[in-house]
Amino acid sequence: xxxxxxxxxxxxxxxxxxxxxxxxxxxxxxxxxxxxxxxxxxxxxxxxxxxxxxxxxxxxxxxxxxxxxxxxxxxxxxxxxxxxxxxxxxxxxxxxxxxxxxxxxxxxxxxxxxxxxxxxxxxxxxxxxxxxxxxxxxxxxxxxxxxxxxxxxxxxxxxxxxxxxxxxxxxxxxxxxxxxxxxxxxxxxxxxxxxxxxxxxxxxxxxxxxxxxxxxxxxxxxxxxxxxxxxxxxxxxxxxxxxxxxxxxxxxxxxxxxxxxxxxxxxxx
Amino acid sequence: xxxxxxxxxxxxxxxxxxxxxxxxxxxxxxxxxxxxxxxxxxxxxxxxxxxxxxxxxxxxxxxxxxxxxxxxxxxxxxxxxxxxxxxxxxxxxxxxxxxxxxxxxxxxxxxxxxxxxxxxxxxxxxxxxxxxxxxxxxxxxxxxxxxxxxxxxxxxxxxxxxxxxxxxxxxxxxxxxxxxxxxxxxxxxxxxxxxxxxxxxxxxxxxxxxxxxxxxxxxxxxxxxxxxxxxxxxxxxxxxxxxxxxxxxxxxxxxxxxxxxxxxxxxxxxxxxxxxxxxxxxxxxxxxxxx
Numbered sequence: 001x002x003x004x005x006x007x008x009x010x011x012x013x014x015x016x017x018x019x020x021x022x023x024x025x026x027x028x029x030x031x032x033x034x035x036x037x038x039x040x041x042x043x044x045x046x047x048x049x050x051x052x053x054x055x056x057x058x059x060x061x062x063x064x065x066x067x068x069x070x071x072x073x074x075x076x077x078x079x080x081x082x083x084x085x086x087x088x089x090x091x092x093x094x095x096x097x098x099x100x101x102x103x104x105x106x107x108x109x110x111x112x113x114x115x116x117x118x119x120x121x122x123x124x125x126x127x128x129x130x131x132x133x134x135x136x137x138x139x140x141x142x143x144x145x146x147x148x149x150x151x152x153x154x155x156x157x158x159x160x161x162x163x164x165x166x167x168x169x170x171x172x173x174x175x176x177x178x179x180x181x182x183x184x185x186x187x188x189x190x191x192x193x194x195x196x197x198x199x200x201x202x203x204x205x206x207x208x209x210x211x212x213x214x215x216x217x218x219x220x221x222x223x224x225x226x227x228x229x230x231x232x233x234x235x236x237x238x239x240x241x242x243x244x245x246x247x248x249x250x251x252x253x254x255x256x257x258x259x260x261x262x263x264x265x266x267x268x269x
Numbered sequence: 270x271x272x273x274x275x276x277x278x279x280x281x282x283x284x285x286x287x288x289x290x291x292x293x294x295x296x297x298x299x300x301x302x303x304x305x306x307x308x309x310x311x312x313x314x315x316x317x318x319x320x321x322x323x324x325x326x327x328x329x330x331x332x333x334x335x336x337x338x339x340x341x342x343x344x345x346x347x348x349x350x351x352x353x354x355x356x357x358x359x360x361x362x363x364x365x366x367x368x369x370x371x372x373x374x375x376x377x378x379x380x381x382x383x384x385x386x387x388x389x390x391x392x393x394x395x396x397x398x399x400x401x402x403x404x405x406x407x408x409x410x411x412x413x414x415x416x417x418x419x420x421x422x423x424x425x426x427x428x429x430x431x432x433x434x435x436x437x438x439x440x441x442x443x444x445x446x447x448x449x450x451x452x453x454x455x456x457x458x459x460x461x462x463x464x465x466x467x468x469x470x471x472x473x474x475x476x477x478x479x480x481x482x483x484x485x486x487x488x489x490x491x492x493x494x495x496x497x498x499x500x501x502x503x504x505x506x507x508x509x510x511x512x513x514x515x516x517x518x519x520x521x522x523x524x525x526x527x528x529x530x531x532x533x534x535x536x537x538x539x540x541x542x543x544x545x546x547x548x549x550x551x552x553x554x555x556x557x558x559x560x
Contacts, residue, residue, distance in 0.1 A: 005386045007353055016383040020372065027371035092365035099331055099363070101356040101427070102384040264333065 017110025039072040061134035066219035067192035072122035081162030082179045087172030098263035150218030153246040160253025167260040186212040211249040218242040284462040291338030301486035312463045314473035317483030360429030375404040385427035398422045414445035470548045498551025510539040
């Protein structure tokens with residue numbers, strides 16, 4: 001029998017893939033706890049323990065809101081994708097998909113849908129806990145717009161980097177063992193867990209190469225009063241630079257993805 | 270039947286047609302001038318020791334690997350240039366299986382079906398592979414044999430013209446293997462061409478219309494299972510018990526010899542057995558000659 005009927009459209013297969021990716025994520029208890037709840041636990045734990053005043057009436061939970069959302073975005077995109085795609089490559093899932101008539105674009109659309117859903121869920125839960133438990137002030141007016149584009153650009157850069165990094169690991173366990181400490185270190189030196197001006201100068205310079213610092217800084221512009229911009233390295237939020245650096249990392253990430261992505265395990269070629 | 274002569278043109282009507290296939294890893298040619306034609310509608314079993322080039326050949330046909338030389342057509346298309354439409358006519362059951370998933374058996378099948386133009390109904394496929402009871406179960410809760418049947422279900426849900434089965438029954442108990450054989454036979458009745466690689470010679474003998482033996486990157490011989498390695502005409506060994514001792518005779522005319530024996534004994538010939546070389550015997554001889 002010949003296939004006289006048309007193959008399903010990219011849009012239709014992409015919808016199927018998005019459904020598959022959402023089920024794969026939300027049904028796996030480890031990934032939900034690790035990715036979705038870890039930032040919440042951080043917020044509850046550090047928010048309850050650390051109780052100092054940063055000036056201008058800003059307490060630690062208000063400051064930490066920006067950092068923990070940055071950590072949540074990195075977890076939902078970079079860490080999540082690097083670990084799970086490495087797993088799908090080592091257990092043959094990717095190879096099976098590559099041998100099917102699924103348009104390859106649909107696979108990546110599915111992953112993006114997963115990142116969007118997990119990112120929105122993480123941010124939603126963090127904001128809810130922040131308001132209900134710590135009484136943090138939500139952004140107002142134009143800050144929401146900044147919130148939206150910083151999140152979008154940061155998540156896009158980290159999604160592309162996550163897909164690229166997955167190719168370096170042998171399997172999901174080695175991906176986790178590599179990516180998790182790197183993400184934590186970047187978060188530490190990027191002012192996620194403590195005020196950025198308390199990070200030593202040379203570490204600030206190191207952090208400034210990577211996207212996490214700029215993502216956190218852009219989010220601080222959203223959650224902190226403008227009076228605190230004076231404590232940033234440049235004395236301002238540098239939103240233009242945030243956009244340029246995150247945009248550059250998107251381009252770098254895309255290039256790395258195209259150059260490194262493999263549908264089969266190493267050694268099987 | 271001998272392998273196709275070198276230089277013969279590709280067979281346009283064959284499901285798979287291969288001429289002079291070469292694949293090197295570094296300096297080593299894993300596949301070294303292999304010729305093969307697989308007809309539409311047949312079950313073809315590819316046998317050979319590990320490292321002989323079996324999986325490499327099959328994965329070149331599936332479009333997973335590039336080749337370094339020769340010509341290959343799978344359903345009339347060069348696999349190195351096969352697009353979505355070509356892939357929609359193939360079913361692939363990989364040695365590694367389909368991987369872990371949080372999805373249920375039915376969800377996995379429905380997702381796989383959605384990549385194809387004219388898929389089979391998911392429930393119909395579940396019935397065919399005997400997983401109807403497990404439709405709602407997650408992949409990870411299945412036993413080894415059930416997982417393999419799920420792999421086959423995923424391979425056939427797209428209604429393939431040509432199905433690749435790479436060591437489909439490794440790790441099966443004898444009963445599961447017999448059930449699987451029945452499944453393959455029912456697929457043949459639906460007109461599916463199958464390329465089977467296996468280490469189990471009884472499986473090849475049971476299922477295949479023709480078998481091919483790969484040794485050192487070339488096709489040593491292609492034949493129907495009962496004729497491989499001159500099996501059909503090889504001397505038979507007749508054995509029986511006489512005067513308290515076991516007697517054996519090798520003969521090219523076992524029927525006539527047994528008739529003579531029957532005349533010498535009043536009733537049954539005690540412990541009479543006539544044995545032809547098994548597929549395993551001729552296979553081991555063939556790969557022994559070559560490696």
